[in-house]
Amino acid sequence: xxxxxxxxxxxxxxxxxxxxxxxxxxxxxxxxxxxxxxxxxxxxxxxxxxxxxxxxxxxxxxxxxxxxxxxxxxxxxxxxxxxxxxxxxxxxxxxxxxxxxxxxxxxxxxxxxxxxxxxxxxxxxxxxxxxxxxxxxxxxxxxxxxxxxxxxxxxxxxxxxxxxxxxxxxxxxxxxxxxxxxxxxxxxxxxxxxxxxxxxxxxxxxxxxxxxxxxxxxxxxxxxxxxxxxxxxxxxxxxxxxxxxxxxxxxxxxxxxxxxxxxxxxxxxxxxxxxxxxxxxxxxxxxxxxxxxxxxxxxxxxxxxxxxxxxxxxxxxxxxxxxxxxxxxxxxxxxxxxxxxxxxx
Amino acid sequence: xxxxxxxxxxxxxxxxxxxxxxxxxxxxxxxxxxxxxxxxxxxxxxxxxxxxxxxxxxxxxxxxxxxxxxxxxxxxxxxxxxxxxxxxxxxxxxxxxxxxxxxxxxxxxxxxxxxxxxxxxxxxxxxxxxxxxxxxxxxxxxxxxxxxxxxxxxxxxxxxxxxxxxxxxxxxxxxxxxxxxxxxxxxxxxxxxxxxxxxxxxxxxxxxxxxxxxxxxxxxxxxxxxxxxxxxxxxxxxxxxxx
Numbered sequence: 001x002x003x004x005x006x007x008x009x010x011x012x013x014x015x016x017x018x019x020x021x022x023x024x025x026x027x028x029x030x031x032x033x034x035x036x037x038x039x040x041x042x043x044x045x046x047x048x049x050x051x052x053x054x055x056x057x058x059x060x061x062x063x064x065x066x067x068x069x070x071x072x073x074x075x076x077x078x079x080x081x082x083x084x085x086x087x088x089x090x091x092x093x094x095x096x097x098x099x100x101x102x103x104x105x106x107x108x109x110x111x112x113x114x115x116x117x118x119x120x121x122x123x124x125x126x127x128x129x130x131x132x133x134x135x136x137x138x139x140x141x142x143x144x145x146x147x148x149x150x151x152x153x154x155x156x157x158x159x160x161x162x163x164x165x166x167x168x169x170x171x172x173x174x175x176x177x178x179x180x181x182x183x184x185x186x187x188x189x190x191x192x193x194x195x196x197x198x199x200x201x202x203x204x205x206x207x208x209x210x211x212x213x214x215x216x217x218x219x220x221x222x223x224x225x226x227x228x229x230x231x232x233x234x235x236x237x238x239x240x241x242x243x244x245x246x247x248x249x250x251x252x253x254x255x256x257x258x259x260x261x262x263x264x265x266x267x268x269x270x271x272x273x274x275x276x277x278x279x280x281x282x283x284x285x286x287x288x289x290x291x292x293x294x295x296x297x298x299x300x301x302x303x304x305x306x307x308x309x310x311x312x313x314x315x316x317x318x319x320x321x322x323x324x325x326x327x328x329x330x331x332x333x334x335x336x337x338x339x340x341x342x343x344x345x
Numbered sequence: 346x347x348x349x350x351x352x353x354x355x356x357x358x359x360x361x362x363x364x365x366x367x368x369x370x371x372x373x374x375x376x377x378x379x380x381x382x383x384x385x386x387x388x389x390x391x392x393x394x395x396x397x398x399x400x401x402x403x404x405x406x407x408x409x410x411x412x413x414x415x416x417x418x419x420x421x422x423x424x425x426x427x428x429x430x431x432x433x434x435x436x437x438x439x440x441x442x443x444x445x446x447x448x449x450x451x452x453x454x455x456x457x458x459x460x461x462x463x464x465x466x467x468x469x470x471x472x473x474x475x476x477x478x479x480x481x482x483x484x485x486x487x488x489x490x491x492x493x494x495x496x497x498x499x500x501x502x503x504x505x506x507x508x509x510x511x512x513x514x515x516x517x518x519x520x521x522x523x524x525x526x527x528x529x530x531x532x533x534x535x536x537x538x539x540x541x542x543x544x545x546x547x548x549x550x551x552x553x554x555x556x557x558x559x560x561x562x563x564x565x566x567x568x569x570x571x572x573x574x575x576x577x578x579x580x581x582x583x584x585x586x587x588x
Contacts, residue, residue: 021407024398026543026551027485027525127545137485137526139545182356182364227371228482228489230398230405232362254400254482262359265410290360291410298411 002069004118005152007102010060012207014146015122016249018051020130020139024230024253031132031139031249034113034208034272037168037301038077042117044304045074045094045164053124053131055116055147059275063104064116066097070158072119073097076166078111078273093165093311094119096158111273120156134250136209163311166304175283176271178236178261179290183226186258187238191218195244195260196284204276208250211271217242220258228256234263234271246271266293350378353403353426355419360410365422366403371519373491375402376479377430380556385425393418399555400480401489436477438558440584441523443514444569445471445536452533456516459499468563470494471514471535476521476559481551486525486543488553493521505531512537512573514561523553536563539572540583547579 016039019032033039033056040050048054055064061080064073074094075082082089082105089095089103091114097103108114124131124141133140143151184192195218203212213236224240231237235247237257246263247255249272263271264285274280285293356364365382368375383399386406393413398405408418445468446453457464476490493516501517509515509530515522517532524530525542538561542552553559564572576582 022396023485023551024396024405024407025481025555027481027483027487028543029484136528179357179359182358182366227369227401228480229364229366229400229403230358230362230482232358232405232407234359252483253398254480259358262357264360287357287360287415291414294360294410 002071002099002155002157003067003152004071004073004097004155005065005067006147006149007063007065008149009062009147009151010058011146012058012060013062014056014133014135015053015124015140015143016056016132017053017130019132019249020128023128027253028128028137029134029250029253031134031208032130033115033132034249035077035115035269037269037297038113038273039115039117040301040304041092041166041168042074042076042115044308045076045092045166046072046117046119047159047161048117048119048121050301050304052117052121054118054122057105057108057114057116059108059112061104061106063102064097065102066099067152069099071097071155072158072161073103074117074164075105075114076117076168077114078108080108080114081106090165092168094163096160096163108275110275112275113273118153118155119159119161123154136250164308165311167307167309169300171270172267175281176274177264177267177285177290177293178234178282179264179287180261180284181259182229182262183258184260186221186226187218187260188221191220192260194218196282199279199281200244201279202274202276206248206276208248210248210251211246211274213244213246215243218244218260224257226256226258228254231255231259232262234265234268235259236261236263248272264290264293266290266297350427350429352423353378353382355422356403357415358405360415362405362407363415363418363422364403364405365426367426368402371401371479371491373477376477376491377433378426379404381430382422382426383555384431385428386422389421389425391418391421398482400482401491435587436556436558437554438560438586439553440586441514441538441540441559441561442564442568442572442582443472443536443538443561444564444566445514447566449510449566449569450514450534450536452515453535456499456533456535460496467497467535470497471516471521472561472563474521474560478553478555478557478559479520480555481542481553484524484526484528486523486541486551486553488523488525488542488559490521490523490559493519497521499533501531502533505529509534510537512539512541514538523559537569539569539576540581541576544576544579547581552581552583
């Protein structure tokens, strides 16, 4: 066994996996990764099940050191500068840390959460089938709380498998899609239109429980108290002050404010990755469209293993481009996106 | 002669859940229908349904749209909800000890003042109640009880407390409740119970189920301390009695 030591880490970073659904009737929030696609992509790169536990890294920097042997990891999600001893490390790729080496990550650029998957997963004691941290309920393993510097994971020694990259479809740009309801009839047409037409920003006071939205005040038709009922990931509730809150992975299982709309499954991760202060809009779609998108999203996650490529196939292009003096950055021949080049042989 | 039950409203909660709403208000008949549909749904084992969450007045049904679509599921839910209510099954009943007032119930005196009576009278009214677990929600084990006597109905606090103790027994609006974990609350704190409605490594992990009956009885603070230690070690403390 090797160890992966958290050498430094910012707030809002924790172990997350697919969560623990099934006990919401007892008030137990499922929790789990804010961006499920990114977690699944990272896991896929190191041969794990898509929703195995990985490290969800909040917007600030972090560093991880391999001890007692090599550790193979993969990064996905919000891009950030990443290097091992000065060698740049690519996102959406696997990389092996030699014993004693440190992977250093900068602040998230254009997003909120990055995911570090570890080959073989994280050792811990699952509760209700999950290692996911739910700090309020004191759940999560190996640490039932956000990560702190000095924490460490017992992990498999690196297999020595050749490194991979994964070809993900370009993120969809544009508004976050919602279906109206369940309590859209608690708002008049003008306020529903205001919600759908306005520009919103996520407040810096947001967290894994909820994203507070800054924009115009949305007024209720009959007041803001309803009898508590069940919530889902992406429920957008409107409390008394009219500032909507999108409920995220650590939401309470029930809530007593009217919910004007619900973010569709396929766009939940995009909302989760919208950083504080970034302007965005919502767009109403039909149930048929939302369910069609949910099925496509599930299919995308199932297709991840087919999207793996040998890291070498890029290296050839990188060499050509480096010869052309594009120092440190490469333009992918495949999707014309730009990423940082690993100098790993 | 069975009257036809009015159909519930089906409210979409995104693309993977639907709220089956029987009433907009807290209503015991609606809650009975919620719990009956929850049972019927479990028995029907419809492919694609992943989880159901009963609340006071509605049943939230989570499903996988890759296995069943909104329209097909709606038809099945409406059919199940139109079935006559099954004869009421004998519910479990829990007797829950409570240390009222003092440090364990910091709002007891204020509640008594607001209702022009004594703390003892508030306790007498609260233990006289015959309650039902209408729903469990917000945090693990937080059991919302219906059946609070009208004279104890009070608006919630204007300023919710950010931290209230584990085991708090409180009243808010027309409800009373058993709060398991420490956390925020806007309700009025009458006392504390040593009973854990949720305890991770105990069997059962969750003590209460929606539909269970609950009555409270007063214990002194010394008994609370003893029972709290026993509960921490994994004892249930709560007594289950024939309903």
